Amino acid sequence: MVEYMVDWWEKRCYLTPDHIAVVDGETGERLTYKELNIKVKRLAVRLQAQGIRKGDRLALLAPNHVAYLEWLFACRLLGAVLVPLNWRLATLELASILADCTPKLMGVHSRFATLSAELQASHAMTVFSLDDSETMEIDTVVDKNAAVDPEDPYVMIYTGGTTGKPKGVVLSHRSIFWNAANTVVTWNLTASDVTPTFMPMFHTGGLNALSLPVLHAGGTVVVVQHFDAEHTLELLNREKCTIALLVPTMYHMLIQSPAFAGAVFPTMHTFLSGGAPCPLPVYQAFEAKGLSFKEGYGLTEAGPNNFYIAPHDAVLKRGSVGRPMLYNDVLLADDDGSEVSIGEVGEIWLRGGHVFHSYWNRPEATLEVLSPNGWLKTGDLGKRDTDGFYYIIGRKKDMIISGGENVYPLEVEHQLRQHPAVSDAAVVGVPDEKWGEAVSAAIVLAADCSVTKEELIEYCSASIGRYKVPKRILFMIELPKTAVGKIDKSRIIANMVQYGNEA
Incomplete structure (x- = not known):
């Protein structure tokens, strides 16, 4: 028996047209x-x-565009699988992804016409222009030749890992639904919420973190193609945004913008x-400006x-991602x-309806991370305090073992960034004959500032154990x-190996 799958998008459009x-x-x-x-039905x-x-x-090969939502919900009607492509990848990398997922058709924004022609030359598929302005009336009902099952593949997002071949992460209709529903209920999203989507929509952060949950709640999504600090500050107020998700690099640029000092955000309730x-x-x-700021993990x-995590807890438990959401479990x-x-x-380890279905054509890799009782082994490290608040320590593979001691890079990075x-x-x-691995730091200086390696080493030594203090600084x-x-640590290691301790 096929489990019934609610068409929440159609219901939402019916309730708040x-x-x-x-x-x-x-x-x-x-x-x-x-x-x-x-537009979806057409x-x-x-x-x-x-x-x-x-x-x-x-x-789908496009910058952030309303087409992502049109194609996503059209795929829901047809039972097809949307594969958003990371246009920042090299042509050969994209060709490899296409060879893996074998799409029957590719939607292309005019910005990537040349790239799509190169890809089409190596992979037989129909190219469908997003700029086709055909405005046909809906005089044909979509023929649903098979019911959609919650476990059917819905979206396939290729991982952006720095090593190995990218894996196609298959998100089922169940995965997408439960992430949205869990977020709406736990984060108290409502129809009055407005979120800007700066994160690339070929990425789960752009598509699933806030865009779909806000639409699920009946709110508004502002799709933005380019991130610029000054433009972002203006857009947040112009569109009366209430909640926004940015990556740390974007926030770093934002707080360094001269406009940030005088900016006020009367409608914003959460910076995430x-x-x-x-x-x-x-x-x-953000705390200095009295703004609610918190961190998430996924x-x-x-x-x-x-x-x-509630905004007031984020102040008291700085660096914590909070407690598990309502409809998922966490195990350390x-x-x-x-x-x-x-x-x-x-x-x-994570468990819940939002967990992915499988890696496309990679059953062994799927079994490595999904336990028989439904736990996803993330490869990330965390700890929990006595109040039940969780803290992210870093990637398990990034943990440094130096002289037999475990060193967690995030702790050292926090110390360095305070200088x-x-x-x-x-x-x-970095591989080292004496220590096994030498704790090493790549440093970017603030504008018009200078500091020596010796001064940084002395600064760190005052607050963290000697075995954690960087032995090499680049x-x-x-x-x-x-x-x-995301910061590409494999390239940093390669630079460290090549240049050693030289600036």
Whole structure:
């Protein structure tokens, strides 16, 4: 028996047809739920005319655009699988992803016309222009040739890892629904919420962190193609935004903007950081302005929303991501899978309806991270305090073992970033004959500031154990980033190995 799957999008459009669903942050164009749903149904009919059926993969190559929502909900009608492509990848990388997911059709924004032509040359598929202005009336009902099951694949997002071949993370209809519902209920989202989507919508943060939960609640999503600090400050007030998600790099740029000092945000109730642990100076900058700021944690394979923390708790428990959300469980496990004690570091395991379905065509990799009783082994490390608040320590694979001692890079990074001459820092372990791994730091200096390696070592030694203090320091103009904006520690290690202790 096929489990019944509620079409929540259709219900939402029926309940609040005249409320604004989406705003184009570049042009200001607005679409109500009714208007957006009309575009969704027109697209579904046209895709069906192209032979798209249940289970077919549809690739999408576009900057942040309302088309992401049109294609997502059209896929829901057809039972097709949306594969948003990371356009920041090299052509060969994208070609490899297409070869893996074998899409029948690819939607392309005009900005990527040349790139799509190169990709089409290596992969046989129909190219569908997003700029086609056809405005056909809905005179054909979408033919649902098979019922949609909650476990059916809905979205496939390729991981942005820095090593190995990217894996297609299959999110089922169940995964998408439960992340949205869990977020709405736990974070108290309502139809009055307005969120800007700066995070790339080919990324789970752009699609699932706030965009879909806010639409689930009947709120408004402002889709923004480019991040610029001054433009962001203006847009938040112009569109009367209430909750925003940015990555730490964006917040770093925001607080350094001259306009930030005088900015006020009368409608904003929450500034949320995600994607990577947030430096303490960002907390301090928002706290100094009396603004609610907190941190979240997630990953493509789970949600990405897993914790909730109230703004007043975020001030008292600085650096904490809070407690588990209403409809998911969290376990901190040791190497044997047993729960660690309060205050001890363990691997974060997650369980709930929002957890991903599988890795596309990678059954062995799926079994490595999904336990038989439903736990997802994230590979991230965390700890829990006596009040039940969780803290992210870093990636398990990033943990440094130096002279037999465990060193967690995030702790050292927090210390380095507190130095007034340091704008940003990343700590890695570099192979070393004596220590096994040498704690090493890549440093970006603040504007018009200088500091020596010896001064930084002395500064750290005053607050953290000697075994945690960086033995090597490399000054860089900027920290290398991955295609989704995270610090690329593998490249930092390579630079450390190449240049040693030289600036």
